[in-house]
Amino acid sequence: MIPLTWYLVLSAVLFCIGLYGVLARRNAIAILMGAELMLNSANINLAAFERYVAAGSVAGQVFVIFNIAVAAAEAAVGLALILAIYRSRDTVSVEEVDLLKG
Amino acid sequence: MSLTQAVFILLGGMAVLGALGMVTLRNLFHSALAMILALFSIAGIYVLLEAEFLAVVQVLVYVGAIAMLILFGIMLTRDIVGRASAVRNRQWPLALAVSAGLLAVLAVALVRAAWPLATYAPAQGGVADLGLALMGPYALPFEVASVLLLVAMVGALIIAREARE
């Protein structure tokens, strides 16, 4: 029997690693990967809560399936933008994405 | 410690290792491979949670599609990636502090919350129930999600077409 806490702590650790990736990396693709990891960690929570809290319903799993579709959509549009910027080699390269600067 | 607990620790450890590799490795290609390791391990976690369908979707869509898309993206922008450049931006200590702080807060909140909730109920039903839920109580998000995917498809085409001009 695995305690619920284990799943929740694992997901919190992954969420925060993803957060660090988004805030600290410079490359746009690396930032996108960080955001994907954060979405994944929320999915672990949803699946675990379904098993431990909402027994008998499938809401958590359904939610995860939707989130995976969302992640795919975000990745597709994001990579299209990154490629477009790269190909036109405009003023600022993909490297210069500083998210914390206004 | 039971066998499942050992499996969880193995899978969880692999996921964390992959995630750490993803955010720290200098070569972007390696960092994408580390991400794939993390995504595979999470699929394993779903199996432990008796959510086999999720595990399959995770492998098919995340590893099969999204990770491949990202690898393509990295390879197509390779010479930018290859150029010597900083892995981290200048605010990385702040980023580290924010992430560590949030982890501490979340961990305390989740551990405190988990005790009253922790009763494991084995999965009932299977993929059929998921399908029924998608067509019944979750028909609205299902339909909106189809619009979402259409938007992503049209959007990627519009942006890609502009790049060609």
Add this chain to the structure above:
Amino acid sequence: MLPTLSVLNLNGAVPQIAVAGAGMLIMLIDALFHRGSRRWAAYLALLGLAVALARVVESGASAETILDGALARDGLGMAFALVLIVAAALSVLVAMDYLRREEHERAEYYALILFATAGGLAMAMANDLVAVFIGLETLSISLYVLSAFFTGDAASREAALKYLLLGAFASAFFLYGIALLYGASGTTRLVEMGTAIRLAGTQADPLLWGGVALIIVGVGFKLALVPFHSWAPDVYQGAPTSVTAFMSVASKVAAFAALVRLLVVVLAPAAPLTSALLALLAVLTMTVGNILALAQDEVKRLLAYSSIAQAGYILVAAVAGEVGAAAVLFYLLGYAFTNLGAFAVVLAWSRRGEGRLPFSDLAGLGFRRPWTAAALSLFLLSLTGMPLTVGFVGKLYLFGAAVQAGWTWLAIVAVLNSVVSAFYYLRLVVIMYMREAEMPLALQRAGLALGVALAVCAAGVILLGLVPGVALDWARQAVAVVLS
């Protein structure tokens, strides 16, 4: 048992279906017979929005759900849906001549506006967190694409990428927060969630509070609240002006609709925490937005900062929770007319191929373009909150709700901020009428559609300002019918 169509009862979802359906029809017709002008796409979009609007007005509010409990047909949802549809229709009118002038007239533009609106409508009316999240993502991804819509514009692509990366990041926070609320309640339906959290009492507190904090961070990014606003000025400036106009209104209406519903239906037990957090954000957002706006010398970027500050004012009433819901609704209706109108003038006056409109270009326009200049003055006065405009009534109502809920100091901060904002809004009016142009701007002919949009916006600002009673009653009655 297999679900049947009668269970799904699509009748109540007509607004969403009409809007999304019109978008798909546009894509289809464009693919099959695309040649010549794309004006028909705009008309088709307006038709779809008109059907949705008629349906919202006609069906009226009732505290019931459809689609197996996923969609609420209550007053709150219907009223926000109405504001959103009006904003979308005005955005279509504003874009028609602009797209042609900039040589980017494409049918997909209108389809994406409609898809974004459909996502926003799902957010406003959903009684289910899954639907709220998917609606939010549909709205957001449409906006990412729209903000990179113009070919060969490097700045707009950079801005769109920044928007997407921060948006994905914000979505992750929002989703993690939702996951914690799901853990606290075991359901994704908002009403049942509220009941479960109330029954659980203090036991649910750690998850509830964690969820609240993360959801507010996520919504804060989407609403461009300070300190989560770093993307907004660049995106607002880099995006095509017609998209900026739509984005600055539609995303705020949809996000506030979802936020108000969450605050009233689900998060009431966490009210002390939510109010404190939102009050803090409101003070930061108003003050920083206004101070940064003071330093601008270009109208589009100034309006970007002003939009940030405006979200802060609205937040002042959101702090009051249920008491402030009607004020939020009424202000957003007025804000839709005012902000869309102001951006429409920027778009009419800016040079071809350029989104910027430096202050120096405004000089002398008060007399060269008397009608448009009068309209812009009206919108700026309304944004300031001058009496006889909707901005005044709206702010009175917003800040009144805060006072009523015991947040007097917050209302005072908001009033002081309005005074500060008068400096930069009125400066534009002064430049238009008092200063001579050094290099007169070569003005484009404003098209008929843009004229109609400006007239509707101006009429809305004046009518709602002079006779606010009807709309205020409507707002009050609408929020009184909340599914719970």
